[in-house]
Amino acid sequence: MDLDFGPAEEEFRTEVRAWLRAHVPAEPLPSLETADGFAAHREWERTLGADRMVAVSWPREYGGRGVSLLQWLVFEEEYYAAGAPGRVNQNGTDLLATTLFRHGTPEQLARILPPIAAGEVIWAQAWSEPGAGSDLAGLRSTATRTRGGWLLGGQKTWSSRAPFADRAFGLFRSHPEAGRHRGLTYVMFPLDADGLTVRPIGRLDGKPAFAELFLDEVFVPDEDVIGVAGEGWKAAMSTAGNERGLTLRPPGRFMASVDRLVELWRERADPSDTALRDRLADVWIRCQAYRLKGFETISREDDIGVEASLTKVFWSELDVALHETALDLLGTDGELTSPWLEGYVFSLAGTIYAGTNEIQRNLIAERLLGLPRGAR
Amino acid sequence: MKFVLDAEQRLFTDTLHALLTGADTARAVRAWAAGDTKPGRALWSALADAGVFALAVPEAHGGAGPLPVELVCAAEQLGRHAVPGPFVETLAAAELLGRLGDDPLAATWLPRIAAGEALVSLTLPPAVPYALDGDVADLVLTADAETVREATAHGGTASLDPSRRLLPVVPGEPLVTGAAAASAAAYDLGALLCAAQQLGLGRALLDVSVEYARTRQQFGHPIGEYQAVKHHLADVLVELEYARPLLFGAALAYRTPEFSRDVSAAKAAASAASYLAARVALQVHGAIGYTDEYDPSLWIRKVRALYSAWGSPASHRARVVDAL
Ligand SMILES: Cc1cc2nc3c(=O)[nH]c(=O)nc-3n(C[C@H](O)[C@H](O)[C@H](O)COP(=O)(O)OP(=O)(O)OC[C@H]3O[C@@H](n4cnc5c(N)ncnc54)[C@H](O)[C@@H]3O)c2cc1C
Secondary structure (H helix, E strand, O other), X not given: OEOOOOHHHHHHHHHHHHHHHHHOOOOOOOOOOOHHHXXXXXXXXXHHHHOOOOOOOOOHXXXXXXXXXXXXXXXXXXXXXXXXXXXXXXXXXXXXXHHHHXXXXXXXXXXXXXXXXXXOOOEEXXXXXXXXOOOHHHOOOEEEEEOOEEEEEEEEEEEXXXXXXXXXXXXXXXXXXXXXXXXEEEEEEEOOOOOEEEEEEOOOOOOOOEEEEEEEEEEEXXXXXXXXXXXXXXXXXXXXXXXXXXXXXXXXXXHHHHHHHHHHHHHHOOOOOHHHHHHHHHHHHHHHHHXXXXXXXXXXXXXXOOHHHHHHHHHHHHHHHHHHHHHHHHHHHHHOOOHHHHHHHHHOOOOOOOOOHXXXXXXXXXXXXXXXXXXX | OEXXXXXXXXXXXXXXXXXXXXXXXXXXXHHHHOOOOHHHHHHHHHHHHOOOHHHHXXXXXXXXXXXXXXXXXXXXXXXXXXXXXXHHHHHHHHHHHXXXXXXXXXXXXXXXXXXXXXXXXXXXXXXXXXXXXXXXXXXXXXXXXXXXXXXXXXXXXEOOOOOOEEEOEEEEEEEEEOOHHHHHHHHHHHHHHHHHHHHHHHHHHHHHHHHHHHHOEEXXXXXXXXXXXXXXXXXXXXXXXXXXXXXXXXXXXXXXXXXXHHHHHHHHHHHHHHXXXXXXXXXXXXXXXXXXXXXXXXXXXXXXXXXXXXXXXXXXXXXHHHHO
């Protein structure tokens, strides 16, 4: 058992650090949840892409650098420590790509992945529907067989970044006679397709950063079906763990945030406020725990599987606690617009998206602890 | 980087777990509480044969250590099975004595500790004010920033955990002076092993609660089908799973400048996680959990006792913040 980085990691760290020093914009970009900010972040994604920094752990043939997961963790540590901009294409790099690596055809890998790695095509996830949130398998939007492909109909909602993104991937009911989980098909489609309307929805901070999608006979060719038609649930679920697990929220993000929190504590703290000091300590301890748990996960080298649910509950609660502590340190200034406040509002969604924490607790109890399945 | 136990460390852990599973430790706890230390002492010899005490003793004094990762593995298993006696104190005393170099005190006691022949109790006031099991210990030490002294333990104070007999001490003449580094190191190791013991207790309480929730029926269903119960238990697993890496991270920081900070992080987290495990265990078991005769109630009580032993959570949080 050890925590020592080898020369490969240290070399990579040096390289990444130098690259970030040369490229990270001096001024923070405008919020990526607005049209202008999104455009600026898209530009940044291209800058990353030009030097194969979008998805460093992907094979080189798809635009990555083929580095190990441990090197990827190092990349993320440096990335967040450098205060580099938020990433607009996590749906593409972490969700879609992971699914394609497992279920995609060679043609799909060759066609879809390089534009993601180049920062050219930004993806949205279209899973949720008005009547199908936690109960995703209850979704009702349809895919109807047509010559050479499928016609999509119905409504999706809460689709992050869909107002600004290029393409989306989502599940549609294609075989209504099969069971709830059996008759779903997983497809990719352009957001400017004929028959598709994107209506932005304002979030808790007022920014139009997610959207409803209305689909009316939107055509999807067969080559844009992921996996086997009718078996989309399997493909989608096999990588849902990624959304909940380490890749969505790498430990480096929390380490960088807690370092900033400690600075804020030094600037702002009332030393006699031991209650707040205790909360700072707990947040720091939890960030450290998350980092170490990440090293443990990577050391095990097996599929993270349902353990992703532990990760999801842990980081989402930690993110809220971290930002609450920051706002409390700011005291009466906590309500003023600031990066801390923006982070706080975003953290509040973490216990809801990627599968609510109640759903994750059900999974932990049933799949990890072996408790009996109850009513849903 | 390989931040997981290697095959040998896993085997050692499994061996201790198997040994203690077959040993009816609850009976030893009850006997210890009633003043009969024989079954407890028998456990100690078995553990000594498995090499547990040698892990804290330097090779020059007949030990195999110090091996902090293995010590954490062992303390976790001792906690999981609620083994009675001052083993954290004995292992911390080994750290203290091991730091004294050629001192006759070290030469006399370390080989005996390694062989499992000596129960040592230790106070490090103010954080560790009472000598645990000072009445049955073969040696009682007390140390502060200046001195190490032998001490005599008198009287006794009852603990919530009936197997923890806490005795105030009267310090004798100084045996060693200028021992600040040694007593600080003993405190850090003791706090780390106490945290490992807490984690083991928490795990045992989660296991027994899950088993109970699968079998106990109310309203015609196992109670583990109800989400209120499920979610409590899921939260316990999350807390325990994220406390453990802190313990091993701290063990790897042994003898580095970060050790004290990392030990404090581990102790605060283990206190919180095991406390949640105990609260949930009590709730899930209903009145049975509140019953003295029911063995897990011994675990529940030990958790609260260890919550503030070897430094309160607040004192450890303060140490973490001071180090940032
Ligand atoms: C900021 C943000 C971004 C999002 N981005 C996307 C996106 O890009 N793409 C996308 O497809 N979706 C996205 N979502 C939607 C998200 O996945 C859903 O909100 C989530 O799955 C929950 O569904 P729901 O909102 O319909 O809540 P509901 O499912 O209606 O749940 C309401 C409450 O009931 C609880 N509940 C429901 N069922 C159970 C149960 N069986 N047991 C216990 N409690 C239960 C839930 O935990 C929750 O507390 C986003 C959401 C947010 C907030």
